[in-house]
Amino acid sequence: MGAKQPPSELEQRLAASERRFRAFMDNSPAVAFIKDSQGRRVYFNRTYRETFQADQGELLGKTDFDLFPAEVAEKLQETDLAVLRSRQAVRMIEDVPTPDGKTHHWLVIKFPIEETPGEWLLAGVAVDVTEQKQIEEELRRARDELELRVSERTANLVAINTQLQREIAQREQVEAALRREREFLQHLLSMSESDRKLVAYEIHDGLVQYVTAALMRLDSFAGAVPADLPRENLDISRQLLRDALTEARRLIGGLRPPVLDESGIVAAVEYLVGEQTGECAIELVHDVRSERFPPLIESALFRICQEALTNVRRHSRAQRARVELLEEENSVRLSIRDDGVGFNPADVKARQFGLQGIRERARLLGGQATIDSAPGAGTRIEVELPKREADLGRSA
Numbered sequence: 001m002g003a004k005q006p007p008s009e010l011e012q013r014l015a016a017s018e019r020r021f022r023a024f025m026d027n028s029p030a031v032a033f034i035k036d037s038q039g040r041r042v043y044f045n046r047t048y049r050e051t052f053q054a055d056q057g058e059l060l061g062k063t064d065f066d067l068f069p070a071e072v073a074e075k076l077q078e079t080d081l082a083v084l085r086s087r088q089a090v091r092m093i094e095d096v097p098t099p100d101g102k103t104h105h106w107l108v109i110k111f112p113i114e115e116t117p118g119e120w121l122l123a124g125v126a127v128d129v130t131e132q133k134q135i136e137e138e139l140r141r142a143r144d145e146l147e148l149r150v151s152e153r154t155a156n157l158v159a160i161n162t163q164l165q166r167e168i169a170q171r172e173q174v175e176a177a178l179r180r181e182r183e184f185l186q187h188l189l190s191m192s193e194s195d196r197k198l199v200a201y202e203i204h205d206g207l208v209q210y211v212t213a214a215l216m217r218l219d220s221f222a223g224a225v226p227a228d229l230p231r232e233n234l235d236i237s238r239q240l241l242r243d244a245l246t247e248a249r250r251l252i253g254g255l256r257p258p259v260l261d262e263s264g265i266v267a268a269v270e271y272l273v274g275e276q277t278g279e280c281a282i283e284l285v286h287d288v289r290s291e292r293f294p295p296l297i298e299s300a301l302f303r304i305c306q307e308a309l310t311n312v313r314r315h316s317r318a319q320r321a322r323v324e325l326l327e328e329e330n331s332v333r334l335s336i337r338d339d340g341v342g343f344n345p346a347d348v349k350a351r352q353f354g355l356q357g358i359r360e361r362a363r364l365l366g367g368q369a370t371i372d373s374a375p376g377a378g379t380r381i382e383v384e385l386p387k388r389e390a391d392l393g394r395s396a
Contacts, residue, residue: 006224286325316340
């Protein structure tokens with residue numbers, strides 16, 4: 001028997017190549033395997049053995065049916081045969097259990113290797129992507145849940161928006177109705193002031209003129225009556241005519257004082273203050289730059305001041321009162337204060353229309369009225385109205 005021949009250079013290179021291959025594959029994090037055409041394992045790397053907790057003898061020559069449940073082995077065999085028939089590499093996800101009983105998801109690349117002419121092997125490399133799949137599943141569930149919440153929130157927002165649109169439409173209808181009502185009431189106020197003015201002019205140009213002419217004739221006749229004739233009836237008649245003139249002028253002032261149309265609101269308020277009688281001293285302060293305001297505004301200021309001063313005279317028992325009429329940038333402010341006995345606004349009866357009328361006049365014209373009072377603390381009535389006709393009723 002001859003001495004053993006040292007390996008040839010080719011054999012040395014093949015051995016070195018095989019060592020490199022095994023070192024590379026055994027240190028790869030991926031599971032690697034090779035099966036023959038019958039599905040028997042002919043190669044597996046160290047990662048494979050460690051993953052499936054088996055040694056060389058337990059794996060070599062074994063098929064998938066020897067290692068895994070039948071339903072798993074059938075699916076693996078199906079894909080193996082498909083690769084061998086197509087002679088094409090395939091990339092897929094396969095579910096294969098590990099010895100701990102848990103099913104893992106594997107990203108597998110299977111490809112055919114021709115060992116000898118006509119003899120084909122199946123090689124595969126697999127990476128455990130269970131964690132990534134779990135993350136993807138959690139992300140999918142989170143996305144689905146988010147989409148569901150967004151859908152629900154969107155539906156809620158649509159419902160809320162629909163409800164808001166209905167409420168806006170209803171509010172617009174109510175505002176339109178209130179605007180029409182306010183415009184109608186403003187028209188009634190204007191008509192009422194026009195009627196008052198007409199009646200006042202009729203009294204002034206009719207009754208007052210006739211009474212004045214009659215008084216002048218009686219005065220003239222009185223100068224011609226001899227001193228020795230009785231004059232009592234004549235004097236009584238003259239006094240009655242004078243009283244009638246005074247009453248007629250009072251009626252004219254209450255209906256529509258000419259000074260309001262002729263000279264404006266400042267002169268009209270001065271007239272009202274001057275007409276007040278009694279023990280209360282009334283001070284008037286005004287700062288008005290405009291010559292005139294819209295007729296409805298002037299009428300409202302006059303009527304409010306008239307009502308407030310009437311209340312001062314009749315009810316307050318005040319010693320002093322102050323009337324302020326001030327023009328501001330976009331409004332006119334009227335304030336009437338007194339140091340009288342005051343009252344509790346909550347105790348004012350609903351059928352006592354004076355204070356309520358002040359509030360309603362201000363509201364209808366787009367302004368606001370404030371009435372402050374308390375027993376023993378006097379009373380303050382303050383009204384602010386827009387000074388331009390275009391702003392009438394806007395803030396009511």
